[in-house]
Amino acid sequence: MDKIVDHINVNRDRYVEELKQYLAIPSVSALPQHKDDVRRCAEWTADQMRRIGLQTVRLEETPGHPIVYGEWLGAQGAPTILFYGHYDVQPVDPLNLWTSPPFEATVRDGEIYARGSVDDKGQVFMHFKAVEAHMKEHGRLPVNMKFLIEGEEEVGSANLDNFVNANKALLKADVVVISDSPMFDRGVPSICYGLRGLAYYQIDLRGTKSDLHSGSFGGAVANPAMVLAQILAQMKDRSGRIKIPGFYDDVVELLPEERAEFAKLPFNERKYRLELGAPRLFGETGFTTLERVWGRPTFEVNGLLSGFTGEGAKTVIPALAMGKVSMRLVPNQDPKKIGDLFEAHIKKIAPKTVELSLTRMHGGKPWMTAFDNPFVQAAGRAIEKGFGQRPVFNREGGSIPVVATFQEELGLPCVLFGVGLPDENAHAPDEKLDLGNFHNGIIASAFLYGEIGGLPR
């Protein structure tokens, strides 16, 4: 492994330059106008996979954006890793809050700033370079590997379940590795053993057939923007508890051992609050911040739009009001069941003075695994070798719906091997990736293949 580590150290700058090219492609899967860019990014990904020595590299077409598949299966008798990542990225608005253009990757103070840097191109690319180092130094990998890089993670992986279900033989493996979650903190590498799920909705209310003059008609009709506010306000009580009947029924409560483990982590609430720029932290009464984010479900408003939003004052009663809302789910909440409860609740509380329309957007199941799993332990050793310290074991508040897919469809354990940082602005302006973690992550990934390659099948 020394030769490989040396190789990675020598090529450090080249990796960054190559990553910049990857980040330059605006593969925003949510926006139809970027459809061609998303395909171009898939092709770039496939080309990269061929360059580093993977075989059978191809684009798998879906009804949406293509999946990129590639493999190297020359490690006879060794286990097989199925590596999952995504080459699509979030939208970039509000664009004016970016310090440098989101698709012109810029290095400042040891961080590379670009949409997709941490979520997830940078972390996918880290594995490409670890594979490349093994290939260049030894002409082979210590483990069998299958790469599955999709283009729809940021829009709910709508076509991945079908692909996985239809390609169980192709995707046969011993463990899934995913690098799409943050480490606990700068200097605190971690292995994540639990994720939250998601149920996302758009609420549309119509009050009248067109906007009305608020003088001539104010007082006579319900205002859909006000009705939306009233509906949203009825989703949570003052203590932060969600008021949808049945919402908490299936929640697996945090174990005393977990709460104790979380409490031992180096977490500074004041620093966290200042980094976010929040006047105060706020969440469900009776839980710490880490417990709220990792082990408790949420109800969030993701967007609001109604009436006049330009500069100045327009005296209008809006005809329409739109809200985007989502619920983060914890084990064992089911997104379908929670969605049904949400729909029943909103239909019950919405007044008959407006027309209500609900659109179920995407959802994902929560996930949790045991942290004494041998693959998880192997990942822990690899992280220790890449970063020089043992990782902590934590959960994460985000959703990677595909983790549940791999668990259910393929019956595979899953290792979340992420090197992002919590303040790297995934989904926000000025998304970035620490280049030190990127580099250590390449080394750790290279070790991971060896660690898993050495495990019994």
Added chain:
Amino acid sequence: MDKIVDHINVNRDRYVEELKQYLAIPSVSALPQHKDDVRRCAEWTADQMRRIGLQTVRLEETPGHPIVYGEWLGAQGAPTILFYGHYDVQPVDPLNLWTSPPFEATVRDGEIYARGSVDDKGQVFMHFKAVEAHMKEHGRLPVNMKFLIEGEEEVGSANLDNFVNANKALLKADVVVISDSPMFDRGVPSICYGLRGLAYYQIDLRGTKSDLHSGSFGGAVANPAMVLAQILAQMKDRSGRIKIPGFYDDVVELLPEERAEFAKLPFNERKYRLELGAPRLFGETGFTTLERVWGRPTFEVNGLLSGFTGEGAKTVIPALAMGKVSMRLVPNQDPKKIGDLFEAHIKKIAPKTVELSLTRMHGGKPWMTAFDNPFVQAAGRAIEKGFGQRPVFNREGGSIPVVATFQEELGLPCVLFGVGLPDENAHAPDEKLDLGNFHNGIIASAFLYGEIGGLPR
């Protein structure tokens, strides 16, 4: 007067063609990009005033958009009318809901469709043509007239008060005439004796320094979009009553006589509802629709904007949430005092988890006059001659803040001589003006000058 009526009838089509030119100028006072258009419209207005024979026509500069002034003072011994109107218009968004372009006036089924058609260019132009008819047939007017046409009515007439206060001698008159309010219904001409006032605010909430990933951070911080919803929901109770402490203290309750008068009006609640396209009507418990709109104050949400509002799903906790809200006020509510009560209430209920910022936009005082005033009665006779039937006496839900200005600064009674219809989409897409009412309005205006000219000074 027969010659004048004949003249108006003969020139009917020409008036419409000229009005189209006026409506073609996008004089949107609220939007900075239309600043030059607003000035061009002021110049067009002044030019028109010169053409019809007014004297001393000039643009009066203000810190905002110019005021157009013109006069004809040759009716020795007769009273003087101060006519007020506005040449500015509302913004046109959402543009996609217009059947024809808002600044290309189009006649369909006897209505002229364009932004500004009813509010207020069409009604101002009606008086220009009535003056023109008198001038062409008799070379003089039967009354002294001063025209004051401003360009900031749709943004709160911010500079008009100062202008009126600084020009009391110039504006000396016996009565103010304004044509900027609708008649009661199609075929039911009316004289309006009361208007509501306005207090308009923008609410800005900031939760964090930038948008956050709703997975990684959901549960840890207050969501400003949710906080905004909770704040707005606390502004009204389920019965439609406004919960701002002290809000109703100064309200002049509707008199039994007024309520009886309103109840006699030909008002079909079902037809009204269907015209608006509302599933149900809704308003303050204990009042009829007309009472709610004319005689009761309101709290409306005029706009909402927060987080991700594009197509698809973005899992973000918004950093910011914005709401535009306004309160319609009735006699004797004072917009300044109501604004203070609103600010105190929102500051009290807003949680400390977000930063609150309030911007007082424009406001206007409510107004009411006696309907046995001789000028009001003269206007009633003029309407009867122009429309062939006696008008009803009603109130209006909208605000014309300048009415209070004229009453307070100049001590003048005010006649609201409007020929718009309630369904003509003022402030909304497909704004229009009935050309029959426009034509009858020109005749009625021509009679109005004679009726007022014949009153003792």
